[in-house]
Amino acid sequence: EIVLTQSPGTLSLSPGERATLSCRASQRVSSYYLAWYQQKPGQAPRLLIYGASNRATGIPDRFSGSGSGTDFTLTISRLEPEDFAVFYCQHYATSPGYTFGRGTKLEIK
Amino acid sequence: QVQLQQWGAGLLKPSETLSLTCGIFNGSFSDYYWSWIRQPPGKGLEWIGAINYSGTTNHNPSLKSRITMSVDTSRNQFSLKLTSLTAADTAFYFCAREDNSGYPAFDVWGQGAMVTVSS
Numbered sequence: 166e167i168v169l170t171q172s173p174g175t176l177s178l179s180p181g182e183r184a185t186l187s188c189r190a191s192q193r194v195s196s197y198y199l200a201w202y203q204q205k206p207g208q209a210p211r212l213l214i215y216g217a218s219n220r221a222t223g224i225p226d227r228f229s230g231s232g233s234g235t236d237f238t239l240t241i242s243r244l245e246p247e248d249f250a251v252f253y254c255q256h257y258a259t260s261p262g263y264t265f266g267r268g269t270k271l272e273i274k
Numbered sequence: 275q276v277q278l279q280q281w282g283a284g285l286l287k288p289s290e291t292l293s294l295t296c297g298i299f300n301g302s303f304s305d306y307y308w309s310w311i312r313q314p315p316g317k318g319l320e321w322i323g324a325i326n327y328s329g330t331t332n333h334n335p336s337l338k339s340r341i342t343m344s345v346d347t348s349r350n351q352f353s354l355k356l357t358s359l360t361a362a363d364t365a366f367y368f369c370a371r372e373d374n375s376g377y378p379a380f381d382v383w384g385q386g387a388m389v390t391v392s393s
Contacts, residue, residue, distance in 0.1 A: 198377075198378055200377070200379035202380075208386075209368050209370075209384065209386050210368075210380070212380060212381045215381075221381060253318065255319075261334055262321050262324070263311075263321035263378070265319040266318070267318045
């Protein structure tokens, strides 16, 4: 089973700064099967990026995804106050299906 | 705009069976796979399983023996049953739609339902 390791566990930044979140897979994966979500307290997750680099419908262009092989990155170019949340990466394989990383909490510094 | 609305029992005892249902509003039922995902309080996400309009299912191997999923096409609903509950099953349970663009991801989510297992 592929394990996704997200880092850092917590990232403290100020509005206007750039955020870089990492997701590392325990073995090479296809970019096609890598997605990112944002979750705010008390809410369901929201799909941000699919296929490693494609923005989901309605997602602002300050969010971007990149990477290949085992290393993937979610970048928020210029943080807005509403961007602070927990972010999860997700992978799909035939077995065991969908798996998620443990998340990165992006908090206001 | 498609919406998912879910309901089901919130407080259960160990060894009991969890039963949740998710209704699909303003959208197609037949073109997608529909998943259940859970999240223990303060923790990460765990995929439980998925079902499509025809009743074809995929399961998380770690939960497969305790899961039953079904669809009610006449009501645009799908359901989850999880048996032999323990405290470890305490979590928020979400239903979600799998994007049918070919990229495996969840593009629409229900509001979530908290399930607590306690004696």
